[in-house]
Amino acid sequence: MSILDSLKTPVIVAPMAGGPSTPALVNAAAEAGSLGFLAGGVMPVEQLKQELAEVKGVFGVNLFRPQSDTPKPSDIDELAGLLSSPFRQYGLNEPTVPTPDLTNGWEEKFAAVLGAKPAVFSCTFGIFSSEEFAQIKDAGIEAWVTVTNPEDAVTAQKAGADALVVQGPEAGGHRSTWTIGEEPDERDLATLIQAVKQAGVEIPLIAAGGLSTASDVAAILDKGASAASCGSAFLLSPEAGTSALNREILDAAPALGLESVSSRAFSGRFARGVETQFTRSNEGLPPLYPYLNPMITSLRKAAGSAGNWDYAYCLVGVGLESIAKTSAKQILESLTPSALS
Incomplete structure (x- = not known):
């Protein structure tokens, strides 16, 4: 029996890394009979441990799988050159190349999540190892894997996933391809769900993208x-940790005619967010994840403080006009199919 069978609603609150997912949002989901996720992908280990201590009831945790491939050094150098002029425009020092942790603190975070015993442990950008699957299940936790195509879905099922999050191109945030260089499957979510089932996948499928x-x-x-x-x-709900600037952008985007677009220009791997200059x-940037974000952060802050959204980082899926400024509970109720009757 899956945790899904015990929920009061077939709608769960997705993990949103970088701030929007908070213990308050996760707790609101649990109180409403849903399942919310802490998004531990890029947060510091100590912050994840603190948030794990703040959640109550049924919850899930999502982590980013360690990255095995790296951008070309020449592409990183070209990015630094591309950013040089706007950096000077805002009186900033020349962009510097960071030394990122491609594991995102995976091992320590993995141990912390196991110790917290969530209902679900999910991963993005890849798949748990066989040993990790065993550890998760031994702890009585469901292991979910995010997939974007039927081939990865079949692999994850064979490896031992309890359920799959099938992510379509309409989804906000990063597309969960398993390498930074691959071009993501562009079939719409409904078609992907059908293709995954036709490939012989029989475990539960959680659909993600533009819903x-x-x-x-x-x-x-x-x-x-x-x-x-x-x-x-849920990005404009009071429980979400969405920044003040991104709340402003999301509120204004429909009236300004700004759309949600999928591009490597947000972070260096395909992600969907509000289009910018x-x-x-x-549009043709090469795979630069995770170098782009730390290299452009100071420019984003300087431009944003000046009221310039040209370099903004506001990840969101399609359907911008449907985002409501109300509580997570009310949003869950509005999304549940019973609301149609």
Whole structure:
């Protein structure tokens, strides 16, 4: 029996790394009979431990799988050159090349999550090892894997995943390809769900990507999903940790005609967010994850403080006009198919 069978709603609150996912949002989901996730992918280990201590009831945790491939040094140098002029424009020192931790503190975070005993432990950007699958299951935790194509779905099922988060191109945030260089599957979410099932996958499928209304959720459940994972719908809720600037951008975007686009120009790997001048001008950027974000952060801050959104980092899925400024509980109720009756 899956944790999904015990939920009061087929809608779960997706992990949103970088701030939006908070213990308050996770706790609100649990109180409403849903499942929310702490997004530990890029946060410091100590912060994750603190947030694990603050969650109550049923919850999940998501981590980013360690990255095995790296950008070309020449591509990183070209990025530094690209950023040089706007850095000077804002009186900043020349961009510097960081030395990122490609593991995101995986081992210590993995141990902390096991000790916290969430209902679900999920991973993005790859798959748990056989030993890790065994440890998770020995702890009585469900192991979920995020996939973007039928091939990865079959691999994850064979490896021992209890459920799969099938992420379509409409999803906000990073697309969970298992390498930084691969071009993501662009079939829409409904088609991907059907393709995964046709590939012989029989474990529960949680559909993720652009599900912003109860009608969207009902339609994807009819396609064979066991549940819907919604993230962008909660970005303007009071429980979310969305920054003040991103709340301003999300609030203004529909009236300004700004759309959600998928681009490597947000972070160096494909991610979907509110289009900016930088994303429009750099559609062809090579795989630069995770170097782009730390290299451009000071420029984003300087420009944002000056009211310039050209370099903003506001990740969100399609359906910007449907994002509500209300409580997580009310949003969950509005997304549940029973709201249609």
